[in-house]
Amino acid sequence: MTYYNEHSKVWxxxxxxxxxxxxxxxxxxxxxxxxxxxxxxxxxxxGFVAGDESVDAAASRTLFELTGLRNLYMRQVGxxxxxxxxxxxxxVSIAYYALINVNEYDEELRKEHDQIWMDVxxxxxxxxxxxxxxKKARKMMQQKLAHEPVGFRLLPSLFTLTQLQKLYEAVKGExxxxxxxxxxxxxxxxxxxxxxxxxxSSKRGxxxxxxxxxxxxxxxxxxx
Amino acid sequence: MTYYNEHSKVWxxxxxxxxxxxxxxxxxxxxxxxxxxxxxxxxxxxGFVAGDESVDAAASRTLFELTGLRNLYMRQVGxxxxxxxxxxxxxVSIAYYALINVNEYDEELRKEHDQIWMDVxxxxxxxxxxxxxxKKARKMMQQKLAHEPVGFRLLPSLFTLTQLQKLYEAVKGExxxxxxxxxxxxxxxxxxxxxxxxxxSSKRGxxxxxxxxxxxxxxxxxxx
DNA sequence: TCAAAAGTGTTAGATTTACACCCATGA
DNA sequence: TCATGGGTGTAAATCTAACACTTTTGA
Numbered sequence: 292m293t294y295y296n297e298h299s300k301v302w303x304x305x306x307x308x309x310x311x312x313x314x315x316x317x318x319x320x321x322x323x324x325x326x327x328x329x330x331x332x333x334x335x336x337x338g339f340v341a342g343d344e345s346v347d348a349a350a351s352r353t354l355f356e357l358t359g360l361r362n363l364y365m366r367q368v369g370x371x372x373x374x375x376x377x378x379x380x381x382x383v384s385i386a387y388y389a390l391i392n393v394n395e396y397d398e399e400l401r402k403e404h405d406q407i408w409m410d411v412x413x414x415x416x417x418x419x420x421x422x423x424x425x426k427k428a429r430k431m432m433q434q435k436l437a438h439e440p441v442g443f444r445l446l447p448s449l450f451t452l453t454q455l456q457k458l459y460e461a462v463k464g465e466x467x468x469x470x471x472x473x474x475x476x477x478x479x480x481x482x483x484x485x486x487x488x489x490x491x492s493s494k495r496g497x498x499x500x501x502x503x504x505x506x507x508x509x510x511x512x513x514x515x
Numbered sequence: 516m517t518y519y520n521e522h523s524k525v526w527x528x529x530x531x532x533x534x535x536x537x538x539x540x541x542x543x544x545x546x547x548x549x550x551x552x553x554x555x556x557x558x559x560x561x562g563f564v565a566g567d568e569s570v571d572a573a574a575s576r577t578l579f580e581l582t583g584l585r586n587l588y589m590r591q592v593g594x595x596x597x598x599x600x601x602x603x604x605x606x607v608s609i610a611y612y613a614l615i616n617v618n619e620y621d622e623e624l625r626k627e628h629d630q631i632w633m634d635v636x637x638x639x640x641x642x643x644x645x646x647x648x649x650k651k652a653r654k655m656m657q658q659k660l661a662h663e664p665v666g667f668r669l670l671p672s673l674f675t676l677t678q679l680q681k682l683y684e685a686v687k688g689e690x691x692x693x694x695x696x697x698x699x700x701x702x703x704x705x706x707x708x709x710x711x712x713x714x715x716s717s718k719r720g721x722x723x724x725x726x727x728x729x730x731x732x733x734x735x736x737x738x739x
Numbered sequence: 740t741c742a743a744a745a746g747t748g749t750t751a752g753a754t755t756t757a758c759a760c761c762c763a764t765g766a
Numbered sequence: 767t768c769a770t771g772g773g774t775g776t777a778a779a780t781c782t783a784a785c786a787c788t789t790t791t792g793a
Contacts, residue, residue, distance in 0.1 A: 295604050299566035300524035303596075303607060342523035346596025346607060370594040370609045372527075372570025383527060383570060385594045453772075470774070471756070493771040494764040677745075694747070695783070717744040719790040 302382040305350045306337035306421065307357070308368065308428035311393040311408055312445040317461040318393075318408040319425065320357070324418055325405070328378040334418035335425070336406065337384065350387040358391060359400050364444040365389040366435065368428045376420050384420075388428040390444035412464075436462050438513055440481065443502040451489050451497040452476060459515060475515065476500075481507035526606040529574045530561035530645065531581070532592065532652035535617040535632055536669040541685040542617075542632040543649065544581070548642055549629070552602040558642035559649070560630060561608065574611040582615060583624050588668040589613040590659065592652045600644050608644075612652040614668035636688075660686050662737055664705065667726040675713050675721040676700060683739060699739065700724075705731035 309320040324334045336357050340349040347367075354363050368386035376382070393408070401407075409415075414425055436442045442458055443450075456472050476482055481503045488496040533544040548558045560581050564573040571591070578587050592610035600606070617632070625631075633639075638649055660666045666682055667674075680696050700706055705727045712720040 295526055295606070298526055298563040301527050301564070301566070302522055303525050303527075339522040340525070340596070340607075342525070342605060343598060345598050346594055349596075367593050369591050370570055372564070372573075372609065374567060374569050381566060383564075385596065451772090468757075469772090470758085473773080474775090490764090494766080495762070495770080495772055496764080497772055675745090692783070692785085693745090694785085697746080698748090714791095717790090718792045719743080719745055721745055 302380060303340040303346065303349075304337050304382050304384040305340060305346065305353050306335045306371075306384050306386045306424055307350065307354055308335060308386060308388040308425055309354070309358070310388060310390050310411075310428075310432060310445060311396070312458050312461065313393045313408055315457050315461065317411045317458075319411055319414070320401070320406040321409050321414070321417065322404060322406040329418045332418040333415050333421075335386075335421045336404070340385075346385050350385070354387075354389055357400075357404055357406065358396055360391060360395060363389045363391055364441055366431065368424060368431060371420050371424060373420065378419070384424075386424040386428060388432055390432070390441065392445060392447055394447055433462055437515060439509075440479070440502065440507055440513065440515070442515070449485065449487060449489075449499040449501055451492070451499060453492070453497060455500070481505075526604060527564040527570065527573075528561050528606050528608045529564060529570065529577050530559045530595075530608050530610045530648055531574065531578055532559060532610060532612040532649055533578070533582070534612060534614050534635075534652075534656060534669060535620070536682050536685065537617045537632055539681050539685065541635045541682075543635055543638070544625070544630040545633050545638070545641065546628060546630040553642045556642040557639050557645075559610075559645045560628065564609075570609050574609070578611075578613055581624075581628055581630065582620055584615060584619060587613045587615055588665055590655065592648060592655060595644050595648060597644065602643070608648075610648040610652060612656055614656070614665065616669060616671055618671055657686055661739060663733075664703070664726065664731055664737065664739070666739070673709065673711060673713075673723040673725055675716070675723060677716070677721060679724070705729075 311318050311320070321333050321335060324330050324332050336353065338349065338353040338356065340346055344352070350365060354365065355361055365387050368388055370383060370385050372383040374381065411429060414422065416422065417425070436459070442455070442462070445458060446454060452473055455476070456467055456469065460467050483501050483503050485499050485501055487499040489499050490496040535542050535544070545557050545559060548554050548556050560577065562573065562577040562580065564570055568576065574589060578589060579585055589611050592612055594607060594609050596607040598605065635653060638646065640646065641649070660683070666679070666686070669682060670678060676697055679700070680691055680693065684691050707725050707727050709723050709725055711723040713723050714720040
């Protein structure tokens with residue numbers, strides 16, 4: 292063979308930071324490791340990259356394994372490559388974050404995988420460098436939500452403005468003025484008001500809105 | 516052995532997008548590949564990750580090999596992991612960008628490695644997925660320079676305000692109003708005016724400034 | 740003396756922030 | 767009838783953007 296031989300190969304894995312918005316809080320899925328090394332420690336869900344699949348494909352597959360959902364909104368966080376990050380062998384891991392609507396995620400499946408939704412502000416110590424991954428993922432998704440309308444991925448397809456506001460408050464970690472928030476939303480014509488009313492959270496009922504991805508076209512000045 | 520065995524290993528490489536600012540233009544280093552596959556094609560400079568070094572360390576080492584400089588400002592761009600991205604073998608590459616002051620970079624060394632400075636707006640087709648790497652790196656460094664004062668890494672330690680402005684114009688790809696620019700700079704107390712005058716670019720001479728990293732403390736509202 | 744780059748403030752417009760009350764309804 | 771969350775506008779303050787002339791000096 293060639294040139295490549297002189298160098299050493301490594302195992303490659305992917306680790307997923309799966310964000311969900313539930314009970315007014317931004318959460319991620321974590322579970323206790325079921326294998327050595329690190330058995331019993333809190334950990335992100337991950338998997339190995341196979342020889343015949345791209346790293347992105349490995350991440351999609353891993354997300355599908357865990358959630359049963361395809362075509363999730365997913366972005367790469369980066370490569371984590373310290374020599375001793377995995378206590379067993381040399382494994383370099385590529386972290387990805389995904390945004391999911393918790394209602395679409397089957398509770399049964401969650402339990403089968405022994406995963407729990409944990410408030411991002413209360414993440415315990417995790418296996419290996421997973422806390423670092425979460426930290427970076429959080430910063431990236433925060434940035435992303437502020438500049439592109441992808442927050443909808445964390446909500447049901449119909450949502451109230453209060454839900455949307457609470458989501459942004461949770462993501463940014465600050466309270467937002469209701470009137471100013473609604474003013475800005477009103478200017479975004481890709482957030483459409485429907486005729487439907489949600490009565491589940493108040494007696495009066497709140498209008499349901501929907502994101503129209505057809506109408507949205509990339510806007511470098513988007514800011515929320 | 517364990518568990519790891521069932522999975523396949525891959526080669527890992529790093530590729531470097533090295534930014535420099537010269538003749539009023541933002542440039543990167545590229546050279547013609549000297550090995551197969553892809554011999555003769557324009558390419559980023561890269562190298563393999565050794566078994567006993569972290570991915571970051573491999574990037575630092577590779578940058579040092581090429582530039583003779585250590586402790587360069589360097590950030591990870593991301594992992595590029597399509598199955599067939601390398602026409603020879605399965606190689607996953609982690610891209611990094613670095614900012615260097617072209618004056619500190621020895622011309623001899625550049626020639627030895629057969630690298631040339633190429634205007635970022637005129638990059639030809641590159642080997643494999645290197646154009647994609649450059650595109651992402653450029654976006655990231657643009658974002659970085661706009662929100663953290665790291666542009667100084669691309670300039671001599673003493674610089675004029677005109678140089679600084681030209682740098683930002685090249686990075687953002689737009690002209691900037693001189694008075695507004697200087698107004699903003701004046702408010703940044705970590706950009707210190709020195710007593711020195713640079714006469715090389717005008718008869719009158721321009722004051723030289725210096726970045727004081729002691730005085731700068733991280734400011735989430737930084738914007739340039 | 741003139742060409743070439745350095746240096747300097749003001750104003751209008753746009754954007755952002757702060758802020759408080761009425762509405763509709765089910766219990 | 768009242769408690770609860772839904773819904774609405776205005777004014778002050780801040781930030782941003784546009785804009786033109788004087789200074790210095792070497793050739």
